[in-house]
Amino acid sequence: MGDGKTEYDYVIVGAGSAGCVLANRLSTDGKHSVLLLEAGPEDKNLWIHVPLGYGKLFKEKTVNWMYQTEPEPGLNGRAVFQPRGKVLGGSSSINGLLYVRGQHEDYDRWRQRGNDGWGFDDVLPYFKKAENQERGADDFHGVGGPLPVSNLGHPDPISAAFIAAAVETGIPFNPDFNGATQEGAGFFQTTTRRGRRASTAVAYLRPALGRGNLHVESSALAQRIVFAGRRADAVEYRQEGAVRTARARREILVCGGAYNSPQLLQLSGVGPAGLLQKHGIDVVLDAPGVGHDLQDHMQVRMVMRCTKKITLNDVVNSPLRKVLAGLRYAVSRSGPLSIAAGTSGAFFKTNPRLATPDIQIHFLPFSTDKMGEKLHSFSGFTASVCQLRPESRGSLRIRSADPTAPPEIRINYLSSDVDRTANIEALKILRRILHAPALAPFVVEEVDPGKKVSTDKELLDYCRARGSTIYHPTSTCRMGNDPLAVVDQRLRVRGIDALRVVDASVMPDLVSGNTNAPIIMIAEKASDMILQDAR
Missing domain, CATH: 3.30.410.40 (Cholesterol Oxidase; domain 2)
Structure with missing residues (x-):
């Protein structure tokens, strides 16, 4: 890598449920160079690929961020364990494999809140595009997509x-x-193929790995986004003890999930000004909504x-x-x-x-x-x-300027x-x-x-x-038009150029069901928007 500086059209941070989808779709036509960064290792752990293996990965810190909430006032002051995937495939490599989209009304509610293009009729084509449904195609289901959806x-x-x-x-x-x-x-139906887990690393990333324009770096922890004025310019990441920089000619796409995406924005100077100043971080943009509105089931x-x-x-x-x-x-x-x-x-x-x-x-x-x-x-x-639709809201805030320090998570169940x-x-x-x-x-x-x-x-x-979590945190970089909304309808960070967030954190509110299928849909739709904007 020489001096550790490299340039790509797109730099994707986080190879999880969304990042692997983007990596596949943005590199398909061969026109754009794509770098995918993942803090965790390759998905070689045997238990990742065995459906019931999720039980073994719960406390497996080699592939899991192993976060904890702060003591929860509504749960007798208990801290609640928050497993999140830290591996190629992200949480889709360690989750419970259920394929549930939520209700049609969830997405219509997103649209009614001012998010044009996100009603159920708008998102259904992307659910179908992703899907390879064992039962065959119909008005609601697709076949031939990368993601296998199978019967029990x-x-x-x-x-x-x-x-x-x-x-x-x-x-x-x-x-x-x-x-x-x-x-x-x-x-329930599951994201499995012939009895094996189909994470997004398996379903989306693996088929794309042979492309010359796609580069994947694992065990690469993004430390901060570097800005030129208010334009996102590069990602600084740590790998094998060295700090490297990857510049994005077109855009930086943050796909760290509901915890790591707002954490990275805050570490980079985009977040509530008071919090950033407290930790000695230069404020690029005072964005009070970053880390706000955390929701979970x-x-x-x-x-x-x-x-x-x-x-x-x-x-x-x-x-x-x-x-x-x-x-x-x-x-x-x-x-x-x-x-x-x-x-x-x-x-x-x-x-x-x-x-x-x-x-x-x-x-x-x-x-x-x-x-x-x-x-x-x-x-x-x-x-x-x-x-399914809790009213309780929490927050995610960095505890220090150290990118390896786990963030402070409050869900307020x-x-x-x-x-x-x-x-x-x-x-x-x-x-x-x-x-x-x-x-x-x-x-x-x-x-x-x-x-x-x-x-x-x-x-x-x-x-x-x-009571405990069912592992569906969302909405910490929420989409909308109000002062606390972090991204717009095209998932661009408001007030910043060349930066998008694509993952569960952009959900305007929690969907009525498991979150993996909706995140894959969001990434499919985002891929189209990014490629449209590139033209």
Whole structure:
């Protein structure tokens, strides 16, 4: 690399769910040189590619930023663990693999908030463009895209019984959460291909690696963006102990995710002026919205003891069954190791006055005290409630000018009355489902929270004691027209030239579901906008 200075048309910071998409799409025609920087290593860890392997990556610091929130006032002062991918593929290499787009109304709401071009009819073509849908193409789905979307490879009787139980309580059956409507109970689809994880590194980056105009640097931590006046000029990054600089002739594209993107902007002098001055950083642009409006989905889980030894707990706790499951996966890419972080699930309203569902349930044929920790010694299964559109808002702020220092994360879970009520009502509905006739043959008892928790106050106390993240942080560099909006409708940072943010941080607000599919859509749409602007 000589003096460590190099020039490209586009410099992309972060090879995650969005960055890998951009790297593929911007390098396709061969006209533009593209540099993709990733702070983490290549995606060589075996467990990345095995669907159930996400459990092993939870606390694996070689591929995970392992962030923590500050003590959360609404959760009895507990700090909440925030795993984020630090590897090629980013969080799409360590996530739960569920393919959920959210509700049509989510995107129409974005548009109604002044974000032209982001209504459901505008974004649907990009969901379809990305997708290679196992069930074939229709009005809502595409085939032939880079991202494989597959049916559950290992349907088990309890997951099917959960759907039947939900229907018994009055929730309609829904064969496709990403079709005409989201409401109902059914099986999830996953971003897997033939039983292996299809991260964006696998689906988008790998096919593009042979292109002469695409350069990928892993273990390269971006330290700051260098500005020439108010134009983003270069990215300074640290690799193998040396500081290097990559200049962007056209644009710098920040794809670090809801935590690392605002952190990098703040470290570079774009953020709340008072915060930057406190840490001795020269202010390039006083942008109070950078790191503002952090949102996340919280989950609260119920655990049931199962009558039969058919849960994943039983496989993991039996040396013989564990070996057999491993062999089965090695031979046919099927069986328990092909399970995602939700087999079946449901979307429903806690209040009939609501226009659309406000709760998502993830059902899992195993149980544990904490995700990523040892499974219970008994036969058990889990279902969690997740409030889809929380009102609670938090913030992300740098703690120092040191790019290696983790940022200060405050989510403020359960700080709104609406959020508290929704979680209480959701647990009551989930409990009805788990005690419905279809699940009766599988249920010995409710282990957690159990009979001792029944009043609204007890249920809220349980949420405060046990609630945790479901890993969907967004909106810290939000798109919009108001004074706190960070990017415009074309994802350009307001007040700065040649700089865009493309990732979950630009969402005007949280979508009603898992965030990976929407982030890939955002990056597909951004790729088109960037190439249009280049012409």
